[in-house]
Amino acid sequence: MRFLHLPRPFGLVLFTALVSTGAGAADQAAFPPPPALVLENVPQVPAGLAAQVAKYNEFKPTSITSWHPTRLEMIVVRRHNNTPQLFRLTKPGDKMELLTDYPEPVRGASYNPGQGKFYIFNKDIGGNEVFRTYRRDLAGGEAVPITPADQRVQGISWSPKGDKLVYVTVPVNRQGSNDAISSTVSIVDPVHPGSARKLAELAGGGWGGFEFSEDEKQLIFVEHVSANESYLWLMDLASGKTRRITEKNGDEPVAYGNARFSHDGKGIYAVSDRGAEFKRLVYIDLATLQAKALTPDINWDVEALDLSHDGRMLAFVANEEGTSVLRLMRTSDHKLVPLPKLPVGTIGRIEWHRDSRHLGLSLSSATSPSDVYSIDIKTMAVTRWTRHEPMAVEMGKFVEPSLVRWKSFDGRMISGFAYRAPAARFPGKRPVLINIHGGPEGQFQPGFQGRNNYYTDEMGITVIYPNVRGSSGYGKSFLKLDNGRLREDSVRDIGALLDWIATQPDMDASRVAVMGGSYGGYMSLAVSTNYADRIAAAIDIVGISNFVTFLERTESYRRDLRRVEYGDERDPEMRQFLEKIAPLNNATKIRKPLFVVQGKNDPRVPYQESAQIVETVKKNEIPVWYMMANDEGHGFGKKGNQDYLFFSGIQFLNSYLLKH
Template sequence: MRPDRSPRGLTLFASLFLAAGMALAQETTVAPPAAMVLENVPPVQASLAGQVAKYNEFKPTSFASWHPTRLEMIVSRRHQNTPQLFRVDKPGGPLTLMTDYAEPVRSAQYEPRHGKFYVFGRDTGGNEVFRAYRRDIGRDGKGGEAIPVTPDNRRVQDTAWGKTSGKLLYVTVPVGRQGSNDQIQSTVSIVNPEEPEQVRTLAELPGGGWSAFAFSHDDRQLVYSEYVSANESYLWLMDVATGKSRRLTEKNTENNGSEPVAYGNAVFSRDGKGLYTTSDRGSEFRRLVYIDIASGKETILTPDINWDIEDIDLSHDGKLLAFVANEDGTSVLRILRTGDRKLVAQPKLPVGVIGRIEWHKNSRHLALSLSSARSPSEVYSVDAKTNALTRWTRHEKMGVDMDKFVEPSLVRWKSFDGREISGFVYRPQAGKFPGKRPVVINIHGGPEAQFTPGFLGRNNYYTDEMGLTVIYPNVRGSSGYGKTFLKLDNGKLREDSVKDIGALLDWIATQPDMDASRVAVVGGSYGGYMTLAVSTMYADRIAASIDIVGISNFVTFLERTESYRRDLRRVEYGDERDPEMRKWMEAIAPANNADRIKKPLFVVQGKNDPRVPWQEADQIVATVKKNGTPVWYMTANDEGHGFAKKANADYLFYATIGFFNTYLLK
């Protein structure tokens, strides 16, 4: 019998073939997450997602809290789509899941006397309206129902535990006031978390810059910080019984007109007569100091360390003070005996970046988180008695060899005014990727921040698989290089930091292994502003740019950012209510100079961002589109200031690779 040549027969065969082809086609792309809105972003190929998969599964682990009576701890690590809390009952022991929410949970503290419950913080959709919850620990070690401890619709700015009473202090500010110029108040409250309705208000403080609250060992006093700017802050004392406060450190006007002083987090000495803190009084860097409360006299404890002391913690018995110095981006841990103020011997730590440090209540074991170029953040402890270093957590084996990840090199270049600027360069393997390689300049946010060479995670794909050279500059205005350097981008000096990137482009052109004709600029938050500014000022010298939750106009940004942070940002950027400053801000705004952006732009935004509201992204996208410049736009309706959910972050990474393949690796 001859085969059926009728249209019906052909249609049946063709439809079966077409259905198979459609199924195959559906398998070749990755569906974006449900909450993601895309404009001009091409579909992600499943083959790319498969190639990248082994770089997407890193699970950095950070220390959260010691148990007060047992040698065990809470850590934070990704569980499925978000970071959650885990209990670790011994070094190398299994991680027991304690929380399981759709939203990230990164911080927690055990109740300090018996550890029968813990308090943790959580927001919703990246809105940063953090609320504190109590969770009791049952006999099986698992938590019960989470009970709210702090009020709804107010952002928790800070918390502190009473060392003997077990009461919780928390500081809250109002939210949902974008666009309002009304003055806000910070409310300081104290409560027994087991009776959250029996709250007592200690004080109402003006503004939103109050933080770093810490109790004395008898719970009678509080020390806390008034933050004005990265270069100016003050220490205050409060009587817990009465709520009355007094400022301990001098105001600038009372200090003979000299420059202001910045203080770090302070802790009471064991006897309550003094404070250990950091101060840059008379120095470019924040040094470790002891302040006598009665006289106000400051004694410098680290005169020979010409780097910022970033973190301190005092042992429960008051005899050992641990502190971390930031030495050109690398963390160095030291321990000081408070009796004779001598450094004690301690184990050699792996070179890297140290996260939070905390003494166990036994005053012997110090916990810390540590990451490096070849290791995600892991948790360790130092035994002050035996000088032993113990690793508590270890990343499971991956499909990629982390020991082969690229180590960064520290480089320096001269900027337009002769000032030296530095950064870290990650170069691909020369043998694997010969010739001049394309370059990605990744600019940190802040701007009062610093790129430090910790673990790059998925970004290792750029160097290892794409052969890109990645440079992380620390332009003027970055922290870690002294207070003079920190102030060099304030107010109308803003574009000088952009010129530092111009000088970096000059330096790239002199490097034999870098292709100056193929340079992309990437940045998030303030780094997003820098990216947009570079795109307007050096459009002919870059190939593409990616703006992630970036500022496109400082005027509209300051008018819309949440009110609890608005005045703090005005100190850095200038006050948009001043006509002269407003005129200058409008003149330099990337949104008002978008006609100069000639190279492809990728804009990424979280819809719930309280810091840089979504309108900043919308207005730059709309303006650049009018010029005919290619613009990719990605918005996540369940994210805030950056993507915290793994599914969203994964898809953004796939799209970023596609953007580089399209516009940088041509």
């Protein structure tokens, strides 16, 4: 049984535009920033502004994280006060019982598979992503650490009986070190943390996805080399010996993932793009190591799967041009089983109850934050477990996205999703905000916009989420189109989008802003250097300003993975290329206002990437706003910080986009 750590978001979407309400006394009072924020050139936030837009600031998405093993109840994740925390939900629609209340986010948990008397969860400090695993009794009491301090836990899995955990740790605080690292695989009885023993030491930091066989004699796990290349390995638990069971495919890398042992232990269910453009559901016979594609007719990525505990049913999710489609397959004959209709949207997680009858899932749509559902596969009844409480805004009236396409510089069609302002309320050409995802192998899927609905519904801003080349979900060839020396081709996709915007009768090409987080932050900076005359402003959230300094400073457990994507800065020719395209080294071309946002404890894109671009661009004598959070990492996870960033973003785009 697996326990999935939910990753931190790479950035926070800003919500923009100030509606004039008059200059009363309340408007003149300042809304105080949280104490952890360090602000440079960021003006005070009027209290009236904060009050005016607060109704868009209180969404509480809810996600399933674990079924109870013996009862039909679950642990869910939902925001409590300032951070996401764990809640116990005993029946559909019931009041949630708060389980954790920490100043730091807790985004994932798992009951022990036996009696469900305790659960485990991961937590870091200040966004540093040095996750540690804790055990806590369902009856209450203090949480007990069960993994070492100062080691990052990045994979953990229960044994079927629930008396053992396997976890993987990597060293941290190694920014700037080029020393080779290794991942340590350990096994422990979570009731007795002192019983931990090392199973194996694996070279590198790309190991994860560990799963037990039903007889608890073997582990299946994944070696991640890049977004396009990964391998499946087996480990004998008695000896700790490992062997790779998937081979290299010549010069064409293959990706594997989501591996599960079949119930009889004779095979592996997984997803793979071997011999195909998309990741398909496959079955690998362990006797012959031959793989059979089980979904050859689905020409989209299978991105999630779960095997029922009796081994009879496979549930999996296909990403069909951004929309999640759930399917059910019998393992006896690999035939699909019809499922009841679900709301159209994005499925965030699926998990079988141990009764092998109830399938839980989290689902969001354009008009609903993530809520929790279950399907009874015996009766095919769909039950909605959670429902967002009423708010001052009518979520059912939020705008639905439309799929848009444009031709890029090389004739390739690029797509994205546009959330247009209601034409009846906002006639004529509207300002545009281009919001670029991170990854870079991420993908924007048209789920719930949250606060971003303020853009469209209150301010009349059209928001476009492009999936430029290098995005996942469109096949492995598309995924590789921005690697290494092809890096700026994805930037040119945004240039082509600017051309397309100029042809749209309802969009104002003279008022376009660009923003993004992580790699999307790099894209915002790169657009600012390459298309400065075609944008009004840019927002860079935890973005890369120079790939060389980024690769030299990012945490060592992820450096080699990033080198495959961006290029190896230790190679003189590649280093020269990376320096040439770096926004930091082209900062004199940035001539439009810039807002830079950063978490001080970011292990992925260290804070120096933001600090150096701010100091350099200030020399251009253009407005540069800078917000640093001393208690955050790769994006803001605390609501107080999120709120203040939200309000500051309003003022920034009101000043430099709407009044442009």
